[in-house]
Amino acid sequence: MWGQVRERLERSVGQNNYRNWIEPLEFNDLDGGVATFLVPTNFMGNWVQRNFGEQILQHMVNAGARVSRLEFVVPRVGETNRAAAADEAPAPANGNARPAAAKSGAGDDLPGAPLDKRFTFDSFVVGKPNELAHAAARRVAEGGPVTFNPLFLYGGVGLGKTHLMHAIAHEMTERQPQLRVLYLSAEQFMYRFVQALRDKQMMDFKHMFRSVDVLMVDDVQFIAGKDSTQEEFFHTFNALIDQNKQIIISADRAPGEIKDLEERIKSRLQCGLVVDLHPTDYELRLGVLQSKVAAYRETYPDLSIADGVLEFLAHRITTNVRVLEGALMRLFAFASLVGGEITLDRAQECLTDVLRASDRKVTVEEIQRKVAEHYGIRLSDLIGPKRLRSIARPRQVAMKLSKDLTTRSYPDIGRRFGGRDHSTVMHAVKRVEELVSTDHQIAEDVDLLRKALEH
C-alpha cells in the first residue's frame, strides 16, 4: 500500500519535494488507525507532518488504509532506517557523486522548506514592475560563474518574491541535479538554529548550512532584532560567500531600510545585486489573470468568462497578486457550482467584500499624485514646504482624502507630507470639512477626486 501511496505522492508533491521529504520516510506499521514512519531527525518528522501530513493521509485513505493519524519516529541506534544510512541514497540522475559533505550524518538532511512546484519561471508573468527582478533571477538560475552574489530581491507583500526564489531553485536543480539547493524562510533558519543550540548540535547545524551550494533565505527581515540568529546568519553568509556559493535573499524592503538589522549584515547584503519588485501595474495584473485563466482552462475547458471581467478585476483589485489570484479562484469555484458564464454582474456580486476591501487600499502616494494632477501642480510642491495658497489648499485636500480613504494615522500622514506634524494634518482635515460646506468649488474638487480614487 505504501508503495502505491508513494507513487501518488510523487505526482502530487513534485519531484524535488518527493526526493527531499517523502523518499526518506520508512513506513513502519499501521496499528489502531495510526501509521508510523521512521525518519532520520525529529525536525524532518515535524516538517513532513506539517507540510505533507494531510496529503499523505488522504492518499493512504484513498488506497484503502484505515488510518486517521500519522506518527513520525526517529529510530534508536541499531534500528534500520534507509534515510539514516546515507550511503544507500540513490545516485542522482546524471550519475555525479554527491559532495562528500552530503554523506555525513545530519549533513544529509537538508531541512529546507518544500518548494511549490507551481512557482516556476514559466508561470511567472513578466511586466514592467518586475522585469529587472525576473531577469536577475533568470541569470542566477542559469548558473555559470557567480556574478550576482548575493542576489537580494525585495518588494511588498504578494508581489512574487517567493515565486521567483522557488523558480530559481527549480531551474537550478533541473540544470544541475547534483546541486545542494537549500530554500527556507528566515523564521525557519532561526527555528533550526534555536533547536540546534538546545540539542547541542551546533556543529551539525554549521556543517549542514555550510555544505550547501545554493542558500535561499526568504523574508530575511524576520531576523532583525534577533541578535544571536543574526550573528549565526552572518557567519553562515560569509562562509558561503567565501566558498563562492550562491546566496539569494528576499525581504519586504531594501537592506538599508530593515530596522534593527546589524550594519555589517546590511552592508553584506548590499554587496551583490539588489533588485526590487515594484507594485503591479494594470498590464501586469491583467497578464497574471489571463495566464491563470489559461492554466485553469487546461483542466476545465468549459470555463466561460464574459468580455471585460478580467479587465474589471485588473482595474479594481490593485493590492497584490495574491489577492487577485484569490478573487479569481473564488470566481472559478462559483462558476463550477452554479455553471454558466461568469458575467460582470456575477463577478461583482461574488466579490463584493474583496472589491470593498481593495477600495480602501488607496495609498497616500496615489492620492498625492491624483491631487497634484487635478490642480496642475508639481508633486514635489504638494509635499514640499511652499505655503502659497495655490499649493497649500490642494495639500489640505490631499490630507483630508488621505485620512478618509486610507487607514493611516494623523502622524503617519504628516510624515508622508514632507515630515509635517500631526496637528497640521488635523487642522487641514477640519479646514477642508468647513470649506466643503461653504465653497462649492472645493466641494466639487473633493467629490471628483474621491470618485476618481475610489474607482
Ligand SMILES: Nc1ncnc2c1ncn2[C@@H]1O[C@H](COP(=O)(O)OP(=O)(O)OP(=O)(O)O)[C@@H](O)[C@H]1O
Ligand atoms: N508575476 C507573477 N506572475 C504570476 N504569478 C505571480 C506573480 N507575482 C506573484 N504571483 C503569485 O502571487 C502569489 C503571491 O506571490 P509570492 O508568494 O511569491 O509573494 P511574496 O512577494 O513572496 O509575498 P510575501 O511577502 O507575502 O511572502 C503567488 O501565488 C504567486 O504565484
